[in-house]
Amino acid sequence: MQLIREIDALRDAVATLRQEGGGVALVPTMGALHAGHMALVAEAKRHAAHVVVSIFVNPTQFGPNEDLAAYPRREASDSRMLEEAGCELLWTPAVEVMYPEGYATTVSMAGVSEGLCGASRPGHFDGVATVVAKLFNQVRPDVALFGEKDYQQLAVIRRMTRDLDLPVEVIGVPTQRDADGLALSSRNIYLSDEERVAARALPRALGEAARAILEGVDIDEALATARGKLAAAGFDPIDYVQLCDAETLQPLSSLSRPSRLLAAARLGRTRLIDNLPVVPAHS
Numbered sequence: 001m002q003l004i005r006e007i008d009a010l011r012d013a014v015a016t017l018r019q020e021g022g023g024v025a026l027v028p029t030m031g032a033l034h035a036g037h038m039a040l041v042a043e044a045k046r047h048a049a050h051v052v053v054s055i056f057v058n059p060t061q062f063g064p065n066e067d068l069a070a071y072p073r074r075e076a077s078d079s080r081m082l083e084e085a086g087c088e089l090l091w092t093p094a095v096e097v098m099y100p101e102g103y104a105t106t107v108s109m110a111g112v113s114e115g116l117c118g119a120s121r122p123g124h125f126d127g128v129a130t131v132v133a134k135l136f137n138q139v140r141p142d143v144a145l146f147g148e149k150d151y152q153q154l155a156v157i158r159r160m161t162r163d164l165d166l167p168v169e170v171i172g173v174p175t176q177r178d179a180d181g182l183a184l185s186s187r188n189i190y191l192s193d194e195e196r197v198a199a200r201a202l203p204r205a206l207g208e209a210a211r212a213i214l215e216g217v218d219i220d221e222a223l224a225t226a227r228g229k230l231a232a233a234g235f236d237p238i239d240y241v242q243l244c245d246a247e248t249l250q251p252l253s254s255l256s257r258p259s260r261l262l263a264a265a266r267l268g269r270t271r272l273i274d275n276l277p278v279v280p281a282h283s
């Protein structure tokens, strides 16, 4: 596996892969890789002959009081995992390479980026859209893969890719979970042992709410019950528990089309997010 830190070297290496044929897949990450990322790499191999993974802890998507400095960085073990998984190229630029002196451009998104995490993390999705647009231009992949765990991020990237006519197919990959249901996340390492046990309440409350909604329970009532279960487990604050249109992420008060149940809440110093599909039988 080649480890590349400069844009010229990246372009040459990708051009060589492209000449070999079979297409190029990109898996953008911020490192601290876990089984969720490896599922993206495995899926990438089903879509293209060559897999490029990027690791870049993107400062522009972190708010001033968020965990940029503490975010886990584990290049050596990440590289080993990627090599074993058959990734051919690891693109891991320094901040000065991604945002050189004088850098002044932002991809600013409205609509799908505004509610949910966009409301509690102002500027976050502009940072994500900007770096992903840059990664797409740097690597020029045929396909790019993102986890459904960050469902709003996936919706933002799909919208941005369509809006900017970027010639990349965006593929969402289902969330990977621990045996007790907790969605895998690089941030789970922040949880204490006690919090890790309490965290199970998040997938459980979402699963119960999704089932209740499908059985016809009033949506506001199901969401309030889920919020109550999260509060009882120690989540505070609960940023949102919301049923939304699966594509636009507009909040829904009736289940008439494919929907997504999404939640974000803090357990101690760790902000956890999760989501589930809620698809009415007739859609």
Ligand code: PAF
Binding pocket: 028, 029, 030, 031, 056, 058, 061, 128, 131, 132, 150, 153
């Ligand atoms: O999901 C992530 O790891 C990041 O938000 C991404 C898509 C790599 C952009 O920095």
